[in-house]
Amino acid sequence: MFSKILYPTDFSEPSKKAIRYVKKLREAGTKEIIILHVIDEHELAMMIEGCGWLGKDPNECLEELEKKHREVAEKELEKIKKKLMSEEVKVKTQIEKGTPSKKIIEIAEKENVALIVMGSHGKGVLKELLIGSVSENVIRHTKKPVLIVR
Ligand code: ATP
Ligand code: MN
Numbered sequence: 592m593f594s595k596i597l598y599p600t601d602f603s604e605p606s607k608k609a610i611r612y613v614k615k616l617r618e619a620g621t622k623e624i625i626i627l628h629v630i631d632e633h634e635l636a637m638m639i640e641g642c643g644w645l646g647k648d649p650n651e652c653l654e655e656l657e658k659k660h661r662e663v664a665e666k667e668l669e670k671i672k673k674k675l676m677s678e679e680v681k682v683k684t685q686i687e688k689g690t691p692s693k694k695i696i697e698i699a700e701k702e703n704v705a706l707i708v709m710g711s712h713g714k715g716v717l718k719e720l721l722i723g724s725v726s727e728n729v730i731r732h733t734k735k736p737v738l739i740v741r
Contacts, residue, residue, distance in 0.1 A: 592619070592620065592705070593616055593619075593620075593621055593705040593706040593736075594620070594621060594622045594623065594705055595621070595622065595623040595624075595625075595702065595703070595704045595705050596613065596616060596621055596623070596624055596625070596704055596705060596706045596707070596708055597625045597627060597695070597698060597699050597702065597704040597706070597707045597708070597735075598610075598613050598624060598625065598626050598627070598671075598707075598708050598709070599626075599627045599628070599629065599691070599695045599707070599709050599725075599729075600626060600627070600628055600667075600671065600709075600710075601628070601629075601691070601713040601714050601725075602628070602664075602667045602714075603710070603712070603713045603714040605710040605711060605712035605713055605740075606709065606710035606713055607710075608710055608740050608741075609708050609709055609710050609738075609740040610671065610674060610675070611740075612708055612738060612740050613675060613708050614674075614675065616706070616708070617675065617677060617679070617680050621680060622679070622680060622681065623680065623681045623682075623683070624675055624680060624681070624682045624683070625682075625683045625684075625685060625698070625702055625704065626668055626671050626672060626675070626682065626683070626684045626685070627684075627685045627686075627687065627694070627695065627698055628664045628667070628668060628684075628685070628686050628687075629686075629687050629688070629689060629690075629691040629694040629695065630657065630660055630661070630664070630686065630687070630688040630689075631689075631690070631691055632688055632689055632690065633690065635653060635656060635657060635660070635688075636653070638652075638653065638656055639652070639653060642656075657688070661686060664686050665684075665686065668684035668686070669684065671684075672684055685698065691725045692724070692725045692728030692729050692732070693728075695707065695709075695725070695729050695733075696729060696732055696733045699733055699735045700733075700735075704735060705735075705736070706735065706736050706737070706738060707729065707733065707735050707736070707737045707738070708737075708738045708740065709725075709726055709729065709737065709738070709739060709740070710723075710726070710739070710740055710741075711723065711726055711739050711740065711741040712726075713725060713726075722739060726739055
């Protein structure tokens with residue numbers, strides 16, 4: 592039924608809870624899984640102040656931060672890929688830069704996935720909220736079915 596799914600992750604514990612359900616979907620016949628991480632460009636831009644304190648050239652400093660973030664993300668994505676791989680399924684990893692919810696919606700469209708599977712919360716600290724802002728924006732604006740894992 593859900594032959595191709597998108598699993599966006601910020602590598603937080605709540606987002607990792609969704610992996611169990613991605614596995615269940617794989618057992619139920621999912622053929623293709625895209626694991627997506629979005630480098631939040633606003634979050635990155637906010638670090639420019641810190642770069643200033645360190646007395647570094649802001650642009651160079653941001654480029655360096657982005658590069659490091661990418662390296663860590665690539666490793667984390669590979670780890671998740673290993674967990675999800677099997678003979679029956681094709682697993683792809685992807686890194687994008689932008690606004691997380693917008694990129695998630697965009698990639699879901701572009702790849703024409705049948706389902707988006709994501710956590711209710713992420714790295715954010717406001718755990719008392721029903722769901723995080725990325726999840727909320729995705730379900731508000733995407734036309735795709737979404738499975739929110741709590
Ligand atoms: P907020 O960001 O509003 O402080 P939060 O961090 O607790 O809240 P969200 O960011 O909405 O919660 O995270 C919910 C889910 O959205 C995560 O479990 C993950 O699946 C997905 N997600 C969040 N950020 C990203 C990201 N940068 N790239 C890919 N997926 C993400
Ligand atoms: Mn978040």
